[in-house]
Amino acid sequence: MVDFVNRSERLFHLDLKGAAPRIEYYKKIFPLVASLGATGLLVEYEDMFPYSEPYTHLQAPYAYTPGQIAELQNLAKQNNLSFIPLIQTLGHFEFVLKHDRHRSLRELDPYPNSLCPTHPEAFPLVSGLIHQMVQMHPTIKHLHIGADEVWHLGKCPRCQDEMMSKPINAVQLWLAWIGTLARWIKENYPNITIIIWDDMIRTASLDLLKESGIGKLVEPMVWQYYARNFNLPEGMFDKFAEVFDTLWVASAFKGATGSTQFMPPLEQHISNQLTWLAVIALHAHKFKRFAGIALTGWQRYDHYAVLCELLPMGIPSLALCLRALTRGSFNVVDHEAVSQALGFQQKINITPFPRPQILEQGMTFPGHKIYLGVQMWSNFIAQYKAITSSEGMVGWFSTYLRSRNFTNPVQVETIMNPLSEVHQNLHELRDHMSVWMAEVFYQDTIEEWIGCFIDPILGKIENLLEECKKHILLGGRVRYYPIRNCVQAQGHE
Ligand SMILES: [Zn+2]
Numbered sequence: 001m002v003d004f005v006n007r008s009e010r011l012f013h014l015d016l017k018g019a020a021p022r023i024e025y026y027k028k029i030f031p032l033v034a035s036l037g038a039t040g041l042l043v044e045y046e047d048m049f050p051y052s053e054p055y056t057h058l059q060a061p062y063a064y065t066p067g068q069i070a071e072l073q074n075l076a077k078q079n080n081l082s083f084i085p086l087i088q089t090l091g092h093f094e095f096v097l098k099h100d101r102h103r104s105l106r107e108l109d110p111y112p113n114s115l116c117p118t119h120p121e122a123f124p125l126v127s128g129l130i131h132q133m134v135q136m137h138p139t140i141k142h143l144h145i146g147a148d149e150v151w152h153l154g155k156c157p158r159c160q161d162e163m164m165s166k167p168i169n170a171v172q173l174w175l176a177w178i179g180t181l182a183r184w185i186k187e188n189y190p191n192i193t194i195i196i197w198d199d200m201i202r203t204a205s206l207d208l209l210k211e212s213g214i215g216k217l218v219e220p221m222v223w224q225y226y227a228r229n230f231n232l233p234e235g236m237f238d239k240f241a242e243v244f245d246t247l248w249v250a251s252a253f254k255g256a257t258g259s260t261q262f263m264p265p266l267e268q269h270i271s272n273q274l275t276w277l278a279v280i281a282l283h284a285h286k287f288k289r290f291a292g293i294a295l296t297g298w299q300r301y302d303h304y305a306v307l308c309e310l311l312p313m314g315i316p317s318l319a320l321c322l323r324a325l326t327r328g329s330f331n332v333v334d335h336e337a338v339s340q341a342l343g344f345q346q347k348i349n350i351t352p353f354p355r356p357q358i359l360e361q362g363m364t365f366p367g368h369k370i371y372l373g374v375q376m377w378s379n380f381i382a383q384y385k386a387i388t389s390s391e392g393m394v395g396w397f398s399t400y401l402r403s404r405n406f407t408n409p410v411q412v413e414t415i416m417n418p419l420s421e422v423h424q425n426l427h428e429l430r431d432h433m434s435v436w437m438a439e440v441f442y443q444d445t446i447e448e449w450i451g452c453f454i455d456p457i458l459g460k461i462e463n464l465l466e467e468c469k470k471h472i473l474l475g476g477r478v479r480y481y482p483i484r485n486c487v488q489a490q491g492h493e
Contacts, residue, residue, distance in 0.1 A: 255298025312367025
């Protein structure tokens with residue numbers, strides 16, 4: 001079963017809809033991921049692509065320049081990595097639909113997720129974006145046009161009319177849109193093979209798929225990120241094999257276990273690869289060609305979500321996952337080999353939860369300071385949570401007791417002292433992370449990460465410390481005693 005995977009592509013997915021790395025970071029990690037077994041890149045630019053007129057407004061503040069896009073492709077080439085750009089064309093179109101000028105193209109006005117495929121301006125817009133992307137990638141052989149998770153598909157009045165009059169169902173609406181786009185791409189760029197996410201047609205009937213002609217237009221990439229029990233319909237691969245010649249699949253090395261996840265649960269991600277190997281062994285032979293696996297690493301769950309694991313947090317996971325895929329199994333020898341390759345003094349901790357845990361040492365891989373910093377951060381957060389749910393806090397410093405100035409300084413000190421320590425540690429880490437993150441990321445990512453994950457906690461701790469100080473100054477000298485008198489007395493004030 002290893003053969004299928006070793007003879008095909010192993011794509012390192014770069015999701016750039018948040019925390020996009022500087023080009024300098026790619027220079028460091030491309031040789032590493034190539035040496036670890038990656039054969040190509042699947043690059044989802046989202047708003048990091050330098051769209052030109054009339055779409056310049058789609059660019060993020062630190063979007064790559066055309067020169068950087070060329071450099072990225074050169075770096076890939078130097079490291080023998082194939083290059084597949086990914087552009088969303090129906091669902092997950094938030095980076096376009098969030099703009100007022102494109103709002104009328106939403107499938108449902110309140111939600112920026114999905115594009116309306118029957119809107120007369122939809123095709124000119126999407127084909128315009130694709131054109132710009134292909135122009136800037138003159139040597140690509142594949143283009144991934146996404147199209148997963150198209151929520152609200154066929155819900156707008158125009159689409160409903162279209163579906164009623166033909167009549168067609170929502171899946172056919174999806175097939176018609178993808179068909180139109182794919183035919184246009186093939187006509188204009190005949191050397192490009194089109195890839196799609198498969199989830200919208202997982203349960204489509206064989207007849208529907210066949211009569212749509214989709215099988216000659218695109219290649220499906222079946223994604224599944226669970227550790228073990230894959231949630232794919234019975235008979236799906238047999239059905240796909242009757243429609244499509246080629247199969248791609250996608251696993252995950254990070255960004256798939258929680259929208260606020262900060263460290264990949266490595267055991268789960270390794271299991272995800274091993275389960276894929278078993279599934280590939282069962283089904284890949286049914287297709288004329290097994291094209292490969294993309295190891296996805298999601299940066300956020302959608303355009304609006306907070307960041308999940310930063311890319312450097314996922315490098316050990318990516319390395320372990322590639323090892324499992326290329327070896328066809330995962331054992332202690334693999335574990336040790338990858339750990340050594342990344343500089344870990346001991347075997348990589350593949351069960352990093354629950355926190356706090358001992359910090360790992362010796363790492364040398366690019367971005368390792370961030371890997372260490374986030375481990376420190378998660379330990380401090382765990383300490384903070386332990387303090388705020390401690391007996392001293394819950395039993396002697398509750399909101400009720402505090403509101404009545406009825407606290408025992410002995411107990412308040414048991415909260416304040418460790419809290420001061422966490423505050424100091426977190427504050428120092430904040431400074432370090434700003435520097436460490438600047439080696440990999442642009443300023444907006446640093447501000448976002450610190451603004452989401454450090455500053456709010458620092459603020460909460462500072463408020464609590466102020467409260468503690470106030471109550472220690474009170475020295476247990478309260479106006480009313482016992483409490484029930486206190487409540488009565490307040491009633492008279
Ligand atoms: Zn519509």
